[in-house]
Amino acid sequence: MTTTRxxxxxxxxxxxxxxxxxxxxxxxxxxxxRRGADPSVSQICERAGVQVAMVSYCFGGKAQLxxxxxxxxxxxxxxxxxxxxxxxxxxxxxxxxHIAAVIRNFLRYPYTNQLSERLSAGEAATALANTFxxxxxxxYAC
Numbered sequence: 174m175t176t177t178r179x180x181x182x183x184x185x186x187x188x189x190x191x192x193x194x195x196x197x198x199x200x201x202x203x204x205x206x207r208r209g210a211d212p213s214v215s216q217i218c219e220r221a222g223v224q225v226a227m228v229s230y231c232f233g234g235k236a237q238l239x240x241x242x243x244x245x246x247x248x249x250x251x252x253x254x255x256x257x258x259x260x261x262x263x264x265x266x267x268x269x270x271h272i273a274a275v276i277r278n279f280l281r282y283p284y285t286n287q288l289s290e291r292l293s294a295g296e297a298a299t300a301l302a303n304t305f306x307x308x309x310x311x312x313y314a315c
Contacts, residue, residue, distance in 0.1 A: 177205070177281055179245060193231040193241075195221040200242050204284040236292060243289050246282040251308045253278075258311070 179201050182194065199220035203212035214235050218225045232238040257270055 177201075179242075182245075189231055192221075192223050192227050195223060196228060196231060196238060197242055197245060200238060201282075204242075204288075209284040209287045239288055240292055243285055243292065246278075246285045250274075250278050250282075254308050 179194075179198050182190070196217060199217050200212065203216060203220060204210075212220075214225055214228050217235075217238070218228065221227075228235060228238055232241055253274055254271070257267060257274065260267070260270075262270070
């Protein structure tokens with residue numbers, strides 16, 4: 174199976190950020206390989222080549238690591254949506270490109286919906302919904 178890379182962070186990682194990126198990438202790869210089945214912290218760290226304690230150091234815990242992965246993929250999807258909204262193409266072309274992007278992103282990050290539902294509760298759920306839903310609503314309002 175060909176493993177897709179996560180998009181890079183906005184800025185070049187340094188120090189602990191390098192370890193953070195390794196953990197995010199390892200989690201992404203394992204979730205893809207296991208079709209969304211939850212890998213253990215030790216499996217993630219083994220894949221990333223780091224000690225188990227680094228999950229707590231970099232994220233605070235496994236749940237926060239998974240939330241950070243969902244946030245990364247959401248940022249990518251919303252960024253692509255914003256770029257599409259800014260393009261000077263017909264509404265029909267925008268809709269066609271949007272549908273193609275939804276399919277592409279589902280294939281790139283098939284675990285995101287499942288993780289979002291599992292992790293989100295209370296304020297976290299509201300924040301995630303706003304982060305993802307508002308740009309979608311704005312796009313269709315254009």
